[in-house]
Amino acid sequence: MFALTGAVLAAAPDEVPHDAAGAIRFDIERQPLASALERYGALSGLPVFFDVALVEGRMATAVQGDYPAAAALQKLLEGTGIVAHPAGEGLRPAFVLQPAAPQAARQEAAPREAPQMRQVYRRFDGLVQTRIQEALCTSLIAAPGDFRAAVQFHIDKAGRVHQVRLLDSTGDSVRDAALLSALGELRLDWPPPGGMAQPVTLLIQPRRADRGDPCAGR
16 A cells, blocks of 8 residues: 655556556657656556656657566666666556666665665564554545555654655645645654665555455554
């Protein structure tokens, strides 16, 4: 239901039927990356979240033929210095675009990839998602349901969530306001691990029927 990623802005594609794992017919010419991503979203039916400044001035690689959605996006981004990270789960996933880390940055980050640090990051991600779910479940309007949204925020050294902003609307202005209010009052049990990338983006997925009500018993 929730996915945490690095900082992005949102591009919302059209809702079209698709098979996320199967091949889709793409016909995207070489063009500015922003417009190519809009075309990709319309064809795939998948949300792609990105910072407008990140794609500005970059050209997309042409994608023509039958490709799985992830492979098509990877090809579209070839030569741009941008990579796509999956976010979400289920039959309708999403992607987040981020700058490809230079070799030096990857080497510097290597110590954080040790098993112990991966456990620390996973534990903190789990805490954030749990506390956010609890906060949203206290709201009749913002409780997880049949909507999708993307929210960006920072977490300070005291564990307080702040600078909350909506990147992709739920489609309901009242729900949007309730969502921002619930997250803006959130304080976590402990601060984020050192070196954690911020701001954080939260992708809220529609509730899956086979997983029941996440707010049941709260």
